[in-house]
Amino acid sequence: MTYTQEIVSGAVKAFVWRRGIADQKGLWAAEIAMLVFLVGLLWSGERGWLVGVVGVVVLLVPCLIGAMWVAHHRNTVGKFRRMSSPRANFVFGEDGFEVVSELGEARLPWSTVTEIWERPGYWMLFTDPNQFMTLPVQTVSEEDRAFLRSRLSSAVRPKA
Structure with a gap:
């Protein structure tokens, strides 16, 4: 992405x-x-x-x-x-997800995401009230978005 x-x-x-x-x-x-x-x-x-x-x-x-x-x-x-190339690869699995970029990598279980802000073009995935990861979703299919929503169903989604 x-x-x-x-x-x-x-x-x-x-x-x-x-x-x-x-x-x-x-x-x-x-x-x-x-x-x-x-x-x-x-x-x-x-x-x-x-x-x-x-x-x-x-x-x-x-x-x-x-x-x-x-x-x-x-x-x-x-x-x-x-980043020389502003890309990150996200791999979504049953137990969690992995993010890999030239700056490093992280593997997180779904339970670490406490809050989601769905913004136009990207989502903000919070692991702490002041710590978030930005997930560009412009190329994520609606099927994959539905999968993400199902895995992150316990995370808070504030009203816009």
Whole structure:
């Protein structure tokens, strides 16, 4: 299966958007509350250390999202760029699957996949909340996709 820059970059964007932004409603509610508090402090004429501390806390969340994006982009896109041929061979079996590329190989039982995000053109197979493998599916037959879905039936499939 062949990877493209669009696939790997799209996977990183999808991951950061969902894990860092969409799934963090409580964090964003706290961020808005802190921002309102900061504006209120500034509006009332406060210029002391409290404004500085609250300002740093307000900036922390966007900085964490940026750090998440940088880390995953360097890892995912970096691996793609290190490949002279952006291809990986996936072999699906009854007990698990094997991935082989010029960067290495891995053999995983189906039970290690905890979550699947089916995206247009690729799937993201998660083995940990923050660890995923990108599977280009543009050349995978519908029969093979059905086989994969049956083997990965216990994995979580979040709503789009």
